[in-house]
Amino acid sequence: MAAGRTGVMLAALGVLIVCVANGSGPVAEGETSGEVEWVEPWDGAVFRPPSALGAVGVAHRTGSPHLGRQETADLPVLLWWSPGLFPHFSGDSERIECARGACVASRDRRKRGNTQTRALLFYGTDFRASDAPLPRLAHQSWALLHEESPLNNFLLSHGPGIRLFNLTATFSRHSDYPLPLQWLPGTSYLRRAALPLQERAEWRRRGYAPLLYLQSHCDVPADRDRYVRELMRYIPVDSYGKCLQNRELPTARFQDTATATTEDPELLAFLSRYKFHLALENAICNDYMTEKLWRPMHLGAVPVYRGSPSVRDWMPNNHSIILIDDFESPQKLAEFIDFLDKNDEEYMKYLAYKQPGGITNQFLLDSLKQREWGVNDPLLPNYLNGFECFVCDHELTRLDAGKAHADSPGDIPVPEPHIAQPAHMDCPMPKPGFGNLEEIPENDSWKEMWLQDYWQGLDQGEALTAMIHNNETQKSKFWDYLHEIFMKRNQNL
Numbered sequence: 001m002a003a004g005r006t007g008v009m010l011a012a013l014g015v016l017i018v019c020v021a022n023g024s025g026p027v028a029e030g031e032t033s034g035e036v037e038w039v040e041p042w043d044g045a046v047f048r049p050p051s052a053l054g055a056v057g058v059a060h061r062t063g064s065p066h067l068g069r070q071e072t073a074d075l076p077v078l079l080w081w082s083p084g085l086f087p088h089f090s091g092d093s094e095r096i097e098c099a100r101g102a103c104v105a106s107r108d109r110r111k112r113g114n115t116q117t118r119a120l121l122f123y124g125t126d127f128r129a130s131d132a133p134l135p136r137l138a139h140q141s142w143a144l145l146h147e148e149s150p151l152n153n154f155l156l157s158h159g160p161g162i163r164l165f166n167l168t169a170t171f172s173r174h175s176d177y178p179l180p181l182q183w184l185p186g187t188s189y190l191r192r193a194a195l196p197l198q199e200r201a202e203w204r205r206r207g208y209a210p211l212l213y214l215q216s217h218c219d220v221p222a223d224r225d226r227y228v229r230e231l232m233r234y235i236p237v238d239s240y241g242k243c244l245q246n247r248e249l250p251t252a253r254f255q256d257t258a259t260a261t262t263e264d265p266e267l268l269a270f271l272s273r274y275k276f277h278l279a280l281e282n283a284i285c286n287d288y289m290t291e292k293l294w295r296p297m298h299l300g301a302v303p304v305y306r307g308s309p310s311v312r313d314w315m316p317n318n319h320s321i322i323l324i325d326d327f328e329s330p331q332k333l334a335e336f337i338d339f340l341d342k343n344d345e346e347y348m349k350y351l352a353y354k355q356p357g358g359i360t361n362q363f364l365l366d367s368l369k370q371r372e373w374g375v376n377d378p379l380l381p382n383y384l385n386g387f388e389c390f391v392c393d394h395e396l397t398r399l400d401a402g403k404a405h406a407d408s409p410g411d412i413p414v415p416e417p418h419i420a421q422p423a424h425m426d427c428p429m430p431k432p433g434f435g436n437l438e439e440i441p442e443n444d445s446w447k448e449m450w451l452q453d454y455w456q457g458l459d460q461g462e463a464l465t466a467m468i469h470n471n472e473t474q475k476s477k478f479w480d481y482l483h484e485i486f487m488k489r490n491q492n493l
């Protein structure tokens with residue numbers, strides 16, 4: 001089965017929690033990221049700047065610790081069904097103060113059937129239809145946090161999967177609590193000065209390739225290695241990770257995952273010698289952008305990117321990255337990179353966004369300004385706590401709406417249900433990184449793994465038919481599978 005499908009984020013959260021008390025309280029340091037066992041070191045970790053869930057950890061939005069039972073007894077309860085994400089320091093329940101009022105956040109599953117328990121919160125990576133808390137209670141919302149790509153759980157990229165939820169926080173701008181810029185700390189991160197071009201030209205003369213590739217998670221839904229392998233036929237690529245490796249990182253320290261997981265300045269300096277970085281996400285989803293994109297920009301390299309099809313919407317200006325899919329073939333792309341490599345003036349146009357006033361994309365600027373959570377910013381809440389409060393506020397509003405209806409049923413209608421949409425986790429089925437599905441042998445590991453992973457519940461032959469022929473019969477078999485798991489259990493339990 002798929003390698004690397006691990007709770008990397010969960011592991012990180014487990015050890016990185018730092019308590020930032022509301023205004024006055026103490027700030028306790030969490031343990032360092034050196035403790036995290038990164039299972040896919042180059043995929044998630046090397047280019048991972050401190051994310052919103054990372055070093056800053058979790059805002060501890062407690063009220064007074066001395067509040068009595070009565071004062072919290074009537075509050076809506078938000079139950080983290082994925083206990084590993086519970087974003088509070090100690091205990092199983094915590095009062096939280098949000099914009100519209102207070103709620104109790106809990107990870108005590110015994111609260112599941114209570115009338116006050118208004119929302120269940122799930123982490124997408126953990127969620128399996130077959131062990132969902134069923135039967136589903138009519139008064140409870142289901143809230144999904146899934147900032148990751150579908151690599152961890154393709155179920156959520158299907159309509160019937162995502163529509164199990166009422167509220168979402170995903171990478172998509174369309175989700176209820178959107179996290180598309182989860183890896184971008186801010187504009188100053190992008191503005192950092194690049195290594196002078198003369199210095200990078202010197203590294204080229206010493207034998208460095210124009211392109212860097214650094215990836216150790218090889219068989220991923222986006223099938224990126226198949227493309228890079230083809231590109232390598234036309235232009236030199238220095239590849240240091242386990243995938244397509246043709247060079248060794250210069251020091252043992254750089255190879256060590258403990259270095260890899262930090263923003264090690266020497267490693268960054270090394271990487272910044274390259275003029276172009278191959279930046280291919282592990283899955284293709286609208287608005288799914290990671291450190292693979294932002295990190296080269298931070299370092300002043302030009303990303304050669306494949307990932308979110310809507311990536312242009314988020315770029316600092318309209319001339320800052322090279323999109324693989326703009327080129328009809330790897331050969332054409334190689335020719336273009338070679339042209340830029342030999343034309344400094346044309347190359348430098350890609351770094352114009354680093355000049356004062358160079359970030360002209362108002363949508364990007366507004367999105368950064370409007371988001372209430374921070375990335376590695378001790379003054380702002382982390383998006384876990386942010387989402388928790390978003391759910392709290394939503395539930396308080398829903399309670400009010402319910403009461404208003406109960407008070408005057410004639411005048412005020414029953415509140416409309418709120419149901420998550422496929423656009424909240426918008427990842428089309430995996431495609432080969434290069435070439436046609438039919439031409440790839442049946443025993444290809446990517447083909448074996450991801451077709452079945454996408455079409456859970458279908459066998460490989462059926463998955464192939466569904467994928468190649470867009471076979472509606474097969475797809476409906478998949479919907480039946482989901483429906484069956486859900487409906488049966490919902491009735492029987």
Ligand SMILES: *[C@@H]1O[C@H](CO)[C@@H](O)[C@H](O)[C@H]1NC(C)=O
Pocket residue numbers: 318319360
């Ligand atoms: C890119 O932006 C520049 C400056 O704002 C503008 O003149 C140009 O037409 C834009 N090009 C494209 C392809 O949108």
Ligand SMILES: *[C@@H]1O[C@H](CO)[C@@H](O)[C@H](O)[C@H]1NC(C)=O
Pocket residue numbers: 139140141142163164165166416417418419
């Ligand atoms: C939550 O979503 C389900 C569908 O998954 C729907 O049946 C239900 O009415 C929704 N609940 C609320 C409170 O919106």
Ligand SMILES: *[C@@H]1O[C@H](CO)[C@@H](O)[C@H](O)[C@H]1NC(C)=O
Pocket residue numbers: 441443444
């Ligand atoms: C796949 O099958 C081909 C031909 O049937 C064979 O040559 C090749 O070694 C196989 N590859 C793997 C990874 O099993």
Ligand SMILES: *[C@@H]1O[C@H](CO)[C@@H](O)[C@H](O)[C@H]1NC(C)=O
Pocket residue numbers: 465469471472473474
């Ligand atoms: C779709 O799959 C069904 C069931 O396997 C099969 O009978 C049908 O011929 C397929 N249709 C197409 C267009 O491939």
